[in-house]
Amino acid sequence: MGKGYNAAFASNPYIVGSFACIGGGLFGLDISSMSGVLNNDYYLAQYNYPTSDAQGAITAAMPAGSFVGALIVSQLADRIGRKNAVIISGFIWVIGAILQCASVNRGMLVAGRVIGGLSVGIASTVVPVYQSEVTAPAIRGRLVSLQQWAITWGILLQYFVQFGCSYIDGVASFRIPWGLQMIPGIILSLGMMWFPESPRWLMDHGHDEKALEVLADLHGGGDSKNELVVLEFEEIRQQVIFERTEGAKSYLDLFKPGMPRRVMLGMALQMWSQLSGMNVMMYYIIYVFEGAGLTGRRANLIADSVQYVLNVVFTIPAIIYIDRWGRRPMLIAGTFCMSLFLFLVGGLQGGYGGWADLDGSRTWIIQDNESVRNAVIVMSYFFVCSFAITMGPVSWTYPAELFPLKVRAKAVSMATATNWLFNFALAYAVPPGFEHIAYKTYFIFATFNAAACVHIFFMYPETVGRSLEEVEEIFKQGHVFTAWKIGRDVGKKTVEEVVQKSQAMDPNHQVEHRESISDTEKA
Numbered sequence: 001m002g003k004g005y006n007a008a009f010a011s012n013p014y015i016v017g018s019f020a021c022i023g024g025g026l027f028g029l030d031i032s033s034m035s036g037v038l039n040n041d042y043y044l045a046q047y048n049y050p051t052s053d054a055q056g057a058i059t060a061a062m063p064a065g066s067f068v069g070a071l072i073v074s075q076l077a078d079r080i081g082r083k084n085a086v087i088i089s090g091f092i093w094v095i096g097a098i099l100q101c102a103s104v105n106r107g108m109l110v111a112g113r114v115i116g117g118l119s120v121g122i123a124s125t126v127v128p129v130y131q132s133e134v135t136a137p138a139i140r141g142r143l144v145s146l147q148q149w150a151i152t153w154g155i156l157l158q159y160f161v162q163f164g165c166s167y168i169d170g171v172a173s174f175r176i177p178w179g180l181q182m183i184p185g186i187i188l189s190l191g192m193m194w195f196p197e198s199p200r201w202l203m204d205h206g207h208d209e210k211a212l213e214v215l216a217d218l219h220g221g222g223d224s225k226n227e228l229v230v231l232e233f234e235e236i237r238q239q240v241i242f243e244r245t246e247g248a249k250s251y252l253d254l255f256k257p258g259m260p261r262r263v264m265l266g267m268a269l270q271m272w273s274q275l276s277g278m279n280v281m282m283y284y285i286i287y288v289f290e291g292a293g294l295t296g297r298r299a300n301l302i303a304d305s306v307q308y309v310l311n312v313v314f315t316i317p318a319i320i321y322i323d324r325w326g327r328r329p330m331l332i333a334g335t336f337c338m339s340l341f342l343f344l345v346g347g348l349q350g351g352y353g354g355w356a357d358l359d360g361s362r363t364w365i366i367q368d369n370e371s372v373r374n375a376v377i378v379m380s381y382f383f384v385c386s387f388a389i390t391m392g393p394v395s396w397t398y399p400a401e402l403f404p405l406k407v408r409a410k411a412v413s414m415a416t417a418t419n420w421l422f423n424f425a426l427a428y429a430v431p432p433g434f435e436h437i438a439y440k441t442y443f444i445f446a447t448f449n450a451a452a453c454v455h456i457f458f459m460y461p462e463t464v465g466r467s468l469e470e471v472e473e474i475f476k477q478g479h480v481f482t483a484w485k486i487g488r489d490v491g492k493k494t495v496e497e498v499v500q501k502s503q504a505m506d507p508n509h510q511v512e513h514r515e516s517i518s519d520t521e522k523a
Contacts (some may be wrong), residue, residue: 013218013272016195017135021150022188023123025092028154029064029181030116033100033284036162036301038286043174047106052431058110059283059431063423064175065114067098069121071320071421074413076122082130082198082409085122090189093119094182105349119185119422125416128400129409135199136228137467141322144400145393149319152312152388154184155282159308163301190392199232200405200468201239201402205510211236224476227257235469236405243406253407254414265460266399266415269331272452273395274422276338277445278387280430281307281380287434288439290358291349292376294368303377323499326464327394328483334390339449341383346442348376353439364438395419401471408468449523461486 037043038055050058052380058190069089077085096116103109124147131144168176196218202211212224212233220226254263281288294303321331353366368374374448403411433441461483474486 065117066121349439
């Protein structure tokens with residue numbers, strides 16, 4: 001424990017890179033904690049049968065808090081470290097869960113969701129940054145994409161807790177699941193105390209020896225002269241020296257030459273991930289299946305649970321192959337397929353549905369047509385699978401790879417804040433949308449996905465397999481509107497090239513390394 005963290009854990013990059021993903025799980029817990037109670041009679045009675053506008057406001061309270069959390073975390077992560085920011089997010093989550101569980105009216109519930117959202121905003125921003133800074137380039141995409149898998153697990157587990165508790169009479173049917181949300185937050189905060197700080201943050205704050213020690217433990221089996229360790233240490237060192245010559249860090253750095261393009265790419269990708277309609281399918285899946293003609297509380301809950309299981313299962317191939325398939329192909333294929341399936345859902349709803357009264361509410365619904373109902377449900381499943389295997393994991397991985405150390409926390413916070421801003425807007429607007437324009441809601445999101453596909457094809461370069469410092473070379477190539485011309489070898493460097501550049505920057509600094517670089521290039 002003299003290292004300040006547990007060396008046995010720190011020697012395994014998969015454990016270090018994946019444990020922080022519990023922070024992503026908090027987001028998933030919140031999604032299904034709300035979707036699972038929308039047709040709970042005890043919930044509706046406790047909060048005075050919220051209208052579509054009121055329910056939209058309750059749901060949107062969490063992303064509103066997350067938007068604020070995503071903005072404040074940049075200063076927090078730069079000052080106290082990535083690890084400590086994650087720890088703080090867990091404790092804030094516990095406070096929010098307590099307030100939600102004990103809430104007796106809408107105001108108290110909204111307050112608890114805002115505080116919980118503050119935690120999710122912090123965690124969803126800093127966890128991908130932490131993961132990208134502690135993992136080697138060859139496995140970075142795989143580990144950062146675990147953030148999305150954790151979200152899907154959070155959705156799934158909380159939903160089944162909700163499903164089980166739905167058989168309980170009284171307010172305990174929704175208070176118990178809300179109270180159990182405290183457990184992951186406690187595990188996250190206490191567990192992170194055993195893990196190392198980001199080596200890039202350590203070096204940026206003058207702890208070079210500590211940074212080298214962490215890199216050696218994570219990527220070299222404790223050997224500080226391992227080729228990959230030498231390469232990473234020198235690249236980080238070069239970046240830190242260069243950035244220190246440019247002055248103090250501030251949000252103004254995001255507007256310096258070369259940065260606005262990257263900031264906009266990160267923000268736009270998080271925007272497209274929300275405008276894809278996926279979180280609409282998660283938050284309001286009960287409304288979606290009711291519109292398809294699937295009535296009955298138990299039947300709806302079972303159909304919903306299938307969707308959540310598919311979300312978990314189809315994220316697994318993305319985790320395994322994201323560093324082989326690349327970011328661009330996954331994003332292009334995913335947005336195309338999501339657009340197609342949403343157009344099909346909207347077309348089926350528009351062609352076979354009509355306005356009807358459902359439990360006292362005017363609802364667009366497909367009646368007495370089992371084959372069309374099943375087709376809508378299946379297309380919804382296909383849509384979820386398309387997101388899970390493509391946009392879901394890449395939307396967290398790609399922004400964390402785009403930026404230099406100097407502005408990484410701030411730039412990623414801007415991207416994540418964009419995610420929560422659009423999440424808030426959609427969470428609030430979708431219930432009235434289903435109420436007033438019904439099936440046309442699907443056409444809106446389908447069009448967004450089509451636009452995203454075009455945008456990604458022309459403007460998003462591939463970043464797979466490069467160190468965070470090598471990504472700098474990509475954006476020095478130009479190709480603003482011709483991203484497909486940037487090959488996977490652009491920006492790649494050998495140990496020899498990195499060491500020569502490092503010694504040119506500081507002739508007094510000598511680096512020992514082996515002659516062979518084949519292992520590094522393979523890594």
